[in-house]
Amino acid sequence: MYGGGNVFEATKFDNLQSEDPVKLAEFEARIARGEKIEPTDWMPELYRKQLIRMIEQHAHSEIIGALPEGTWITRAPGFRRKMAQMAKVQDEVGHAQLLYSAAETLGKSREQMLTDLINGKSKYSNVFNYPAFTWADSNIISWLIDAGAIVNQMANAKGSYGPYSRALERICAEEAFHLKYGHDAVVHMATGTPKQREMIQAALNRWWPPIMTFFGPSDKMSTHTETLMRWKVKMASNDECRQQFLDMYVPKIWELGLTVPDPKLKKNQETGQWEYTEPDWDEFKRVINGDGPCNAERLAVRRTAEERGAWVRRALLNPKAKYVKPLA
Amino acid sequence: MSLKSLDPRVTRLNLPEGEVPPMEEKPELDQFETYEAFHQKKEGAAHTYVGPVHAPNEDVAFLFAKEQYSRRFPCVGLWIVRTENIQVTPYGNDGENVYDMLRIEEPAERTEQPEPYEIFHLKKRGKAHTHAGRIMATSYLGALQEAKQQFGDKGPIVNVWIAKSKDVLQSAEEDKDMWTTIPEKKYREAIAYKVMDKITKYKEENKPTTAQ
16 A cells, blocks of 8 residues: 555646536535545546546556565565565555556546556656665565555545545555554564664664655645645645654654654644654655656566566457446 | 666666666557456355456456455455446436436337346445346346336435346356465464564563663
């Protein structure tokens, strides 16, 4: 489970002038009543575009996120860990399938989404542009990146679009073991030999800055954001998600005697808010736009899989086949 | 120069390093046609919609759906229908009954042999379509009319899907053992990880003592 879908630039806001006011009012009334939107319902262009972007980026994050963990399957210490790591990676790829289908119901084909991913036109969660140097890095991803994603996805599952909610419900159910698996792996290292403790602390030090950018920069509270929140496309602000993550996981890191590499990190008892060193958003922008340690490798690996499998798909294709959008 | 990775297997792919020309657009239907999958959670339960798969034919769609939708949780049956073979009514509002909103004309011709149709109901938006039952009819429209008579008064129904039974690939009774999972697969369940025990033990052993 790799969310973080809210971190990228938003669709241009056309202030809804071009939308039919009667249909728009009915659409908004449906959401206000707490009803879900289904694929054949009328919906404003902004709603459709924003959801395609979010769900597509979420799907890309699942398949790209499987790469840094996938490379650790053969090197995971012991048979049981290999099996568990493999099951987790398989789940993540399955989640991508679910999400691509949900985005497809909004009118963008899987072919187009995959082409856009490989050509750098659509993004995935920026954390996967960083390398997993050791087994301990893989453990930190399994625990804390998944934890961050769960915060995000629990919120989004309550969103207004039926197919996305259905996909997220299934994803959240399958995820239950990932978080425990990741936590267990980190606890094993943290309560092990001095060398193991050193390894897990080093991995935490490497991953903390990307983790802090996982939810994206503070939202600009624009009319655009307000509209998306009213339409239940965006369910919580980036800062709210970050605060919730810190609330739930910093104590769990501390109880293992590990150090979070941010001297300013503390909970302000008066405001109830966590204070921290502002993440390096310039680096975030640079990396998301292609200049990170692993961007080229991630896309090259994905592209190779696409290209080397193409002849198999061509051979299997039924010439009479025609495209039909999934129903829900 | 080829791309160097921390993962030796990636390095061995000899991928080009540096700028590469954009990939050509994937051809249409590269991801195959669309099928819808319905699973049965336990004996006697109605088949429920789980989601779509893309596959080159029905049999492969079944395999993909088995992997995608019944890999992790109990399942005793799976149905696959090609998406284009499902007829869909308009969606009603929550709480409404879509059968009451539709004017279903009596089909004029009644000469053909009736055949079985499967009817699926959506009770609330955002939930999943569930199998309501099988009826006999000579057309989709006739099936809708028959379904209204047989199942139409069962509370709110916001949407109906109809498929001919012959278009539904159903898992066979004797194949149910494909879902039998070996007990050693507990590592896929959260309960298998006794994290708290390890943390408690660690804290016990590392209690700060005043003597030190």
